[in-house]
Amino acid sequence: MIFMREFTKEQLAEFDGQKNPEKYVAVDGVVYDLTNVPAWSGDNHHGNVAGQDLSIAITHSPHGKKFLDDKPVVGKYIG
Numbered sequence: 797m798i799f800m801r802e803f804t805k806e807q808l809a810e811f812d813g814q815k816n817p818e819k820y821v822a823v824d825g826v827v828y829d830l831t832n833v834p835a836w837s838g839d840n841h842h843g844n845v846a847g848q849d850l851s852i853a854i855t856h857s858p859h860g861k862k863f864l865d866d867k868p869v870v871g872k873y874i875g
Contacts, residue, residue, distance in 0.1 A: 801871035803827050805849070808873060812847030813839070819846035822873035823854055823861065829868040849873060 803820070808827065811820035819831045821844075830836040830846060839845070844853050854861055 800869075801827075802874050803871050805875050808849070809847045812845060815847075820870060821846055822849040823851050823864060825873050826864075826869055827871040827873050828864055829870045833867070849875070 803822065808820060808822055810816055811818045813819040813831075813836075817831065818829060819833075819836050820827050820829055822828075836846060844850055854863070857863070
């Protein structure tokens, strides 16, 4: 069995690239690490900020959820 860390809303908010260097986002209950994605190197990406649930925002992006296919999964979002 693979252990998957669970993130609450408050815990996920810690990974916004400010409080911790890592940049995590949640989409559909899965937490992804976007720390090494060049487009996420600044404070935000097209107005979206790491450390949040971006399930709705990603549906409005030109690349959609396919963008996450090869990104590292670091946990499960429990809100």
